[in-house]
Amino acid sequence: MAYYVGVDLGATNVRAVVADEDGTVLSSRSDQTPRGPTGIAITEAILRIVREACSGADVEPQDAVAAGVASIGPLDLAEGAVENPANLPDTIDRIPLTGPLSVLLDTDRVYLHNDTNAGVIGERFHSERNPDDMVYVTISSGVGAGVCVDGNVLSGWDGNAGEVGHMTLDPQGELTCGCGHDGHWEAYCSGNNIPRYARFLYEEDGSVDTVLPMEDPDFSAVDIFEHAEDDEFARHVVDQVGHWNAMGIANIVHAYAPLTIYVGGAVALNNPDLILEPIRERMDEMVMVNVPQIELTTLGDEVVVQGALASALTGGTGDRSRL
Numbered sequence: 001m002a003y004y005v006g007v008d009l010g011a012t013n014v015r016a017v018v019a020d021e022d023g024t025v026l027s028s029r030s031d032q033t034p035r036g037p038t039g040i041a042i043t044e045a046i047l048r049i050v051r052e053a054c055s056g057a058d059v060e061p062q063d064a065v066a067a068g069v070a071s072i073g074p075l076d077l078a079e080g081a082v083e084n085p086a087n088l089p090d091t092i093d094r095i096p097l098t099g100p101l102s103v104l105l106d107t108d109r110v111y112l113h114n115d116t117n118a119g120v121i122g123e124r125f126h127s128e129r130n131p132d133d134m135v136y137v138t139i140s141s142g143v144g145a146g147v148c149v150d151g152n153v154l155s156g157w158d159g160n161a162g163e164v165g166h167m168t169l170d171p172q173g174e175l176t177c178g179c180g181h182d183g184h185w186e187a188y189c190s191g192n193n194i195p196r197y198a199r200f201l202y203e204e205d206g207s208v209d210t211v212l213p214m215e216d217p218d219f220s221a222v223d224i225f226e227h228a229e230d231d232e233f234a235r236h237v238v239d240q241v242g243h244w245n246a247m248g249i250a251n252i253v254h255a256y257a258p259l260t261i262y263v264g265g266a267v268a269l270n271n272p273d274l275i276l277e278p279i280r281e282r283m284d285e286m287v288m289v290n291v292p293q294i295e296l297t298t299l300g301d302e303v304v305v306q307g308a309l310a311s312a313l314t315g316g317t318g319d320r321s322r323l
Ligand SMILES: [Zn+2]
Pocket: 165, 166, 177, 178, 179, 180, 181, 184, 186
């Protein structure tokens, strides 16, 4: 029997799954991502969790044929590592991934992807339709995309293709993105930035009447979505967020001509209608080519680890015909 490993390295959690050759998950383990002191501590945590997942499936690590790794970025694909991750402490400069996993699993077949590319690989593997032209978009603590065109998952030379959250949408650059640049999609629409954007709109207007706790330090996107039906200002914020999302998605449609766009990430998964409907409503007026289907991911918050596993099963592609 051949075994396959999928690893999802997020800023908050590390997860590993072990599956058989049909992709049936036999064992899954996860733990919090260490906050340092160095990148090596994170590598060691990943190796430990992979060992635990193997042990849970009653297999030896070296029985694994291949592994897929989905990771936060930015990646150094040639080195098989994460380089200066944006959402972890500054002391973490480099997290070696493919080398140490190759040694542990005794295989050269370790495929590294950024997490949104893993997302599209997972969708492609599990999709019944249109597996060769699709996009996976995550709207979560960040915004990003994995893109598959003509059956090729685009990674770029360094593995960082699809950073669409850092496309400039607002030419005025009113809000500054976590990356330090102004006017990026993510600066308006990520989970952490939606309340920042709401505060900007609130202060800009100066006379807003709202039940939202604008002065509360714990004010969050959850408050806004909760009151989208009963508070005019909350509805306005959701509508504006929908407008930026639609602009971002329309740019993706014009660039890549997908047949389907799957949307995932916590913000979309927790508020599917409030996120997806404003995008769908605007597509006809914003898009001058064929409008794709826009769907919530069918894989929920498993999409990234499932993509890592699908990559291991299909030689890094998600193409089921390569099973
Ligand atoms: Zn940015």
